[in-house]
Amino acid sequence: MNDDAMDxxxxxxxxxxxxxxxxxxxxxxxxxxxxxxxVRVHDIAxxxxxxxxxxxxxxxxxxxxxxxxxxxxxxxxxxxxxARPAGEPLDQAVVAAVIEHxxxxxxxxxxxxxxMDTPALQGEALKxxxxxxxxxxxxxxxxxxxxxxxxxxPAVTAAAVAGAIRVAGRHWLEPGNTVSFATxxxxxxxxxxxxxxxxx
Amino acid sequence: MNDDAMDxxxxxxxxxxxxxxxxxxxxxxxxxxxxxxxVRVHDIAxxxxxxxxxxxxxxxxxxxxxxxxxxxxxxxxxxxxxARPAGEPLDQAVVAAVIEHxxxxxxxxxxxxxxMDTPALQGEALKxxxxxxxxxxxxxxxxxxxxxxxxxxPAVTAAAVAGAIRVAGRHWLEPGNTVSFATxxxxxxxxxxxxxxxxx
DNA sequence: CCATAAGTTGCGTGTCACGCATCCAGTGCG
DNA sequence: CGCACTGGATGCGTGACACGCAACTTATGG
Numbered sequence: 001m002n003d004d005a006m007d008x009x010x011x012x013x014x015x016x017x018x019x020x021x022x023x024x025x026x027x028x029x030x031x032x033x034x035x036x037x038x039v040r041v042h043d044i045a046x047x048x049x050x051x052x053x054x055x056x057x058x059x060x061x062x063x064x065x066x067x068x069x070x071x072x073x074x075x076x077x078x079x080x081x082x083a084r085p086a087g088e089p090l091d092q093a094v095v096a097a098v099i100e101h102x103x104x105x106x107x108x109x110x111x112x113x114x115x116m117d118t119p120a121l122q123g124e125a126l127k128x129x130x131x132x133x134x135x136x137x138x139x140x141x142x143x144x145x146x147x148x149x150x151x152x153x154p155a156v157t158a159a160a161v162a163g164a165i166r167v168a169g170r171h172w173l174e175p176g177n178t179v180s181f182a183t184x185x186x187x188x189x190x191x192x193x194x195x196x197x198x199x200x
Numbered sequence: 201m202n203d204d205a206m207d208x209x210x211x212x213x214x215x216x217x218x219x220x221x222x223x224x225x226x227x228x229x230x231x232x233x234x235x236x237x238x239v240r241v242h243d244i245a246x247x248x249x250x251x252x253x254x255x256x257x258x259x260x261x262x263x264x265x266x267x268x269x270x271x272x273x274x275x276x277x278x279x280x281x282x283a284r285p286a287g288e289p290l291d292q293a294v295v296a297a298v299i300e301h302x303x304x305x306x307x308x309x310x311x312x313x314x315x316m317d318t319p320a321l322q323g324e325a326l327k328x329x330x331x332x333x334x335x336x337x338x339x340x341x342x343x344x345x346x347x348x349x350x351x352x353x354p355a356v357t358a359a360a361v362a363g364a365i366r367v368a369g370r371h372w373l374e375p376g377n378t379v380s381f382a383t384x385x386x387x388x389x390x391x392x393x394x395x396x397x398x399x400x
Numbered sequence: 401c402c403a404t405a406a407g408t409t410g411c412g413t414g415t416c417a418c419g420c421a422t423c424c425a426g427t428g429c430g
Numbered sequence: 431c432g433c434a435c436t437g438g439a440t441g442c443g444t445g446a447c448a449c450g451c452a453a454c455t456t457a458t459g460g
Contacts, residue, residue, distance in 0.1 A: 123323030159363025
């Protein structure tokens, strides 16, 4: 998060990575879901101000570059849960952590839509969401005091939560749905923890 | 399923598709998770008895070819749920449908391991599992009489079930775990429908 | 038996990932 | 303050690949 507290080198490296992934996402959005093939590596590199060779020192496919932001964000979800007060019940802690983590700031509609509507990007996007599961499962296991090696509950719950986030995202993107992303998340997550009855 | 009841053309086409995907998976397994790059399109085509050009009339990437079986299987899960008796409670119906669908026959350990352990295949594998969610959600919505457009419960539950299947698969593949796949599935799915208490 | 549709194959092209060698800038030490 | 070193950036060359196109072969239906 903080650019300080790092080597100049490391800082510049992260900046480069960010510039490339940002440029990739921007160009992809410009071309739309059906023009992904028109986004050439050369263009991404140029837009990011680096050489094409450098681009694939960081990413080995356009998909990876475009979804890098999602990946990075997902990878950190576990920490958000760990940051919740220890006494808080699991469901409340997860909901709070997820909402806090995925709505700061409110995600970019165009970017998310691009990623989730483009078949060639879906695999990478799913990988990104799935990356959240490992850390999440660990954090859940800590909170419930279960052993992840023998008990499937943490991993299954983490997967369910990740799935709920995806579903909330899809729902939030649908035209005509004006609820905030936070609300969509809350509703989706409530289905995970209270499968008995859907609200209202 | 039945080769009869189809055009000679269609039959031959499916056979070709199957031959290619089977050859691709077999070669991938031979090389192991770290040698995927060594599986050349030329080899796959040769092993399947077709020209390289034909191979990519059917698949546009090695990953797609290797995971084709998983994809096809996942796409059919919804039907399995619809085939359950209408009066059966949702949880029992889902568990029965999933177990019946994913253990007939018992999946190939080597193939599943290859797919889930190879980073380059994970995206495609996740896409395959995710493809199950759409039909599953529809079937769940029918069974609960909810409107998928307004109620997130069917989609979230479908995603949770798909996630549980993935987790069960991972657990089943872990060395030292000798439970049957059906048992792993049952345990994982119980976490989805009864999140209150893990059955240890 | 013929006309048409559908599938297969070979070829050519544009793109890409990546190993390797080189160059340049930031870093830490004397 | 300068210097050797480490690590990232760049250029080049290579092997592989996806896909459009056109010719060829085989099923299908009249």
